[in-house]
Amino acid sequence: MRRFFSHAVLHVKLSFRDKGSLFWGFIYPVLLLTLMAVSFSGLKISQERVPIAVEQGSALAGALRGIDILDIRDYQGDAALTALRDKKIDGIYRADGTLLVRGKGMNETILREIGSQLKKVGAAFAAGHSPDFSKGYIARGDQDAGILPVILSASLGMFALYGYFSGVSIVHTIQANLSPLAVRVSTAPVSRLSFVCAGMATGTIMNVLHTVVLLLYLKWVWHVNYLSDIWRTLLLVLVTGFFGAALGLFVGASNRWPIRAKVPLGVALMLVLSAFSGMMGSGFRLFLDKTFPWINRFNPVNIFSRTIYRLNALGTTKDFSEAVLFFLAAGIVLCFVSLLFMRNRRFRSL
Amino acid sequence: MQNVCEMRQVVKRYKEVTALDHFNFEIHEGEIVGLLGPNGSGKSTAINCLLGLLAFDEGGVEVFGRPVSPDDMDMKQRIGFVPQELSFFAELSVADNIRYFAGLYESDNARRDVMVSEAVEFVGLEKYVKFTAKKLSGGLKRRLNIACGIAHHPEFVMFDEPTVAVDAQSRNFILEGIKEMNRRGSTVLYTTHYLEEAQELCDRIVIMDEGKNMASGTLEELIDLVDPTEAVHIAFSEPGDRVFNMIREIPGVVDIQEENNHTVILLTPPGHRLSALLEELKNHHISYTSLHSELPTLNDVFLKLTGKALRD
Incomplete structure (x- = not known):
């Protein structure tokens, strides 16, 4: 047991002293999530209100005043035209229903879309249709209308599996045919099982720590709360981290590729699985779900992202138990197979 | 042991x-x-x-x-x-x-x-x-x-x-x-x-x-193991056949080679014949300007046993 702690302390020290590990474990995920959040939260984050003028007598005046994004200024006639020319406003909704803008740009596009939508609604009224605004026309299922939660949860799924790198590292430190350091360690009276267990435990815990930091970051900075069902979420993060480390152990032990090949392999694998799960946008994921539905059924990133989303955004525990059992069982199987691969202590070549 | x-x-x-x-x-x-x-x-x-x-x-x-x-x-x-x-x-x-x-x-x-x-x-x-x-x-x-x-x-x-x-x-x-x-x-x-x-x-x-x-x-x-010799490098003041013929008669001398501006005398067994050589030179009034001796080294043994061909 003392040796177990000695190995565990080693792994923890290596995790905290390796600047590469710290960067890829803590800083890179925060940077990537920030980039994703900024890119896909779009107007909600950066869009300021659009200044406009509305001519007296415009049929759209009432509706326009009810739109938050519009900032209606009190200009009329020539004063409004002067304000448009001086860039004090971005457009004028005229009494005859036309829209006057200065040129092409984001704000002008917004104004054109708003005008177009209001006209369609007006046309619907004119045709005798009368929408009941007290009724909810969109029924809420388990799909969120926004793309951001899909992308963030898929990214989280990717990072939750980063225990992979600990798993690979463990094998390359103890399996004598994989590295000179492992040759050196193998000449000492070391229990391989103790070393692997200590590495798996610390790798999993470190990964939980990384993921919790990300969840807190999302909650406090981006107000995306994936910690509302905190205990189930932590359990999910824990078993996913264990599965990631077991996957790394398996990839590390099952072949003699150098570590410089296994690490990029892991990065690529995570990215692909995340893309399947929607990190690159929901379109690809929807295509996969229709064409090859079995892929995401067994995609660990998708299992994690779907479950954490349902737990925290939809408040349902649907599939939670299945997900936990899947990660736990698959992780144990991978560990067992990896230890079988690692049973040799004497090799044909080093 | x-x-x-x-x-x-x-x-x-x-x-x-x-x-x-x-x-x-x-x-x-x-x-x-x-x-x-x-x-x-x-x-x-x-x-x-x-x-x-x-x-x-x-x-x-x-x-x-x-x-x-x-x-x-x-x-x-x-x-x-x-x-x-x-x-x-x-x-x-x-x-x-x-x-x-x-x-x-x-x-x-x-x-x-x-x-x-x-x-x-x-x-x-x-x-x-x-x-x-x-x-x-x-x-x-x-x-x-x-x-x-x-x-x-x-x-x-x-x-x-x-x-x-x-x-x-x-x-x-x-x-x-x-x-x-x-x-x-x-x-x-x-x-x-x-x-x-x-x-x-x-x-x-x-x-x-x-x-x-x-x-x-x-x-x-x-x-x-490798038939060793001691190499004595001497720069004679007046090298010539008389000198070389005299040296060849000294017990232990196995070979004489001319190199650049000096002569190399190979003696065997190494470490035991140099004083006899110097004594003979003195007796025959043969003068020299420099002299140094090289005993066989591990390098000689190594190259003899493993050859001089380059390895990968």
Whole structure:
């Protein structure tokens, strides 16, 4: 047991002293999530209100005043035209229903879309249709209308599996045919099982720590709360981290590729699985779900992202138990197979 | 004297390549044995077989009188290994590295801390204990590599080319350290490319090539094996046939060669005939402007046994 702690302390020290590990474990995920959040939260984050003028007598005046994004200024006639020319406003909704803008740009596009939508609604009224605004026309299922939660949860799924790198590292430190350091360690009276267990435990815990930091970051900075069902979420993060480390152990032990090949392999694998799960946008994921539905059924990133989303955004525990059992069982199987691969202590070549 | 390790008729093949070809070898307790050979001669293969990490095809390997086994923890407890490659954790400090490796052998914290202090002192890294290993210079890294391998006071230590790419000062420090370890009771197996190191350090030398034990013995025994001569380089004031004919008559002179501006006289047995030669020169009033003598070296023996062809 003392040796177990000695190995565990080693792994923890290596995790905290390796600047590469710290960067890829803590800083890179925060940077990537920030980039994703900024890119896909779009107007909600950066869009300021659009200044406009509305001519007296415009049929759209009432509706326009009810739109938050519009900032209606009190200009009329020539004063409004002067304000448009001086860039004090971005457009004028005229009494005859036309829209006057200065040129092409984001704000002008917004104004054109708003005008177009209001006209369609007006046309619907004119045709005798009368929408009941007290009724909810969109029924809420388990799909969120926004793309951001899909992308963030898929990214989280990717990072939750980063225990992979600990798993690979463990094998390359103890399996004598994989590295000179492992040759050196193998000449000492070391229990391989103790070393692997200590590495798996610390790798999993470190990964939980990384993921919790990300969840807190999302909650406090981006107000995306994936910690509302905190205990189930932590359990999910824990078993996913264990599965990631077991996957790394398996990839590390099952072949003699150098570590410089296994690490990029892991990065690529995570990215692909995340893309399947929607990190690159929901379109690809929807295509996969229709064409090859079995892929995401067994995609660990998708299992994690779907479950954490349902737990925290939809408040349902649907599939939670299945997900936990899947990660736990698959992780144990991978560990067992990896230890079988690692049973040799004497090799044909080093 | 008891054998610490023994390899008998060991054959190791890598597909078509035979790395060890019925290799025989033993080390007696308390010895420093040098294992010399050109690149690819099988030195590291032999060491890996001794460590129990490499499977071999034929023969037997024993360490401390028992067949070597990768699961023999008691045997591993008594062995130390300093590999050729730097094998420590680059991100950890000097002290943490030595503490971890010592901890693989010693579970008592107090005793382990003593081992760490002794190892640090032994390799002269006192000023660097808190340095991160990757920030050390090449020579200091080598010393740390050694400290990690010997901190647990092993009875038998294997050094696999520990002085590759280190400066003369560090090399000297390392060699002195190994001698001190030996004085304290450790048996040492030392592989190197640097023949002068083996000449300086080792009680006995084994020369291997193409997986075979070509010769073994003390330096003197090895030199005797290869028909040795002492080369006396003389620049005569008035060289000529009279001088050369006179020299050819002196007992022990086996050959005379003309080189650039001087003459090389080969004497045998080495170390015993120079005074007789000088006496004869004096008696015959033959004057010279310079003279120096070269005794045969391990390098001569090595090249004679392994040939001068370049190796991979």
